[in-house]
Amino acid sequence: NAGKLTYIDTKYVVHVKSLETEEEQQYLTSSYINISTDSLQGGKKYLVWVQAANALGMEESKQLQIHLDDIVIPSAAVISRAETINATVPKTIIYWDSQTTIEKVSCEMRYKATTNQTWNVKEFDTNFTYVQQSEFYLEPNIKYVFQVRCQETGKRYWQPWSSPFFHKTPETVPQVTSKAFQHDTWNSGLTVASISTGHLTSGLKEGSYC
Numbered sequence: 001n002a003g004k005l006t007y008i009d010t011k012y013v014v015h016v017k018s019l020e021t022e023e024e025q026q027y028l029t030s031s032y033i034n035i036s037t038d039s040l041q042g043g044k045k046y047l048v049w050v051q052a053a054n055a056l057g058m059e060e061s062k063q064l065q066i067h068l069d070d071i072v073i074p075s076a077a078v079i080s081r082a083e084t085i086n087a088t089v090p091k092t093i094i095y096w097d098s099q100t101t102i103e104k105v106s107c108e109m110r111y112k113a114t115t116n117q118t119w120n121v122k123e124f125d126t127n128f129t130y131v132q133q134s135e136f137y138l139e140p141n142i143k144y145v146f147q148v149r150c151q152e153t154g155k156r157y158w159q160p161w162s163s164p165f166f167h168k169t170p171e172t173v174p175q176v177t178s179k180a181f182q183h184d185t186w187n188s189g190l191t192v193a194s195i196s197t198g199h200l201t202s203g204l205k206e207g208s209y210c
Contacts, residue, residue: 010054018042019065037068044068073157074100077107077148079165080131084138092169094134096148096162103127104153109134111146114166125153141171 014033017024020043027033040046046068050061077098084092094109105126110119126132138144147161 008054008056010052013051013053015047015049015051016040017047019045019047040068070155071157072102072152073155073159074098074102074105074128074150074152076159077150077162079146079148079162082146082165082167084167084169089137090140090169092136092138092144092167094136094146094165094167095131096134097131098128098150100128100150102152105150106153107132107148107150108158109146109148110161111136111144113139114143114145138169140169143168 012029012031014027014029014035015024016027016035018040021041023042025039027035044067046066047063048066049063052059052061075098077096079094079096081095082092083095084090096109098105105128107124107126108121109124110121112119122134122136124132124134144167146165146167147163149159149161151158
């Protein structure tokens, strides 16, 4: 139960308590927080809960027990560039990467013409020891949008979709045309945890709780 909006200034404190060392850490936030797992030195098992306080009083959420290995996901994947190559059949190559240290990763890349509503999805099993290259055979003179997301292979939780990356295919395909690096934000390779104060549910960003 997420409760009701009060429209009153509310202070949220996220409590993270190790079940192995009993050490407790507190994080002040407004809606969610990214916590580096480097700062979680109390093993793998934790209790997490949120305390909310305003002029009406104070309430605490139910405690959630988590195990870091169960909810870890890779750090954000980012599409860096695209090029269209005039081979026998023209093809577009999308270059993308992640700073994750997780070895076995499953990813999805979705794409569509910007005028369409329906996404096409390609699936990949990979590791990030090198920049990834994904090939697509697209219609000429069309603007496309691409996004990618990954999860640790066999795990439940996915990254959020990456920032949209736009690429317009040439009208008449040259030998090589490049789309320069573009994305809204780059998430560093630091392992972080995201905890939402609205719904205290788990789902990690290497490792992150959302």
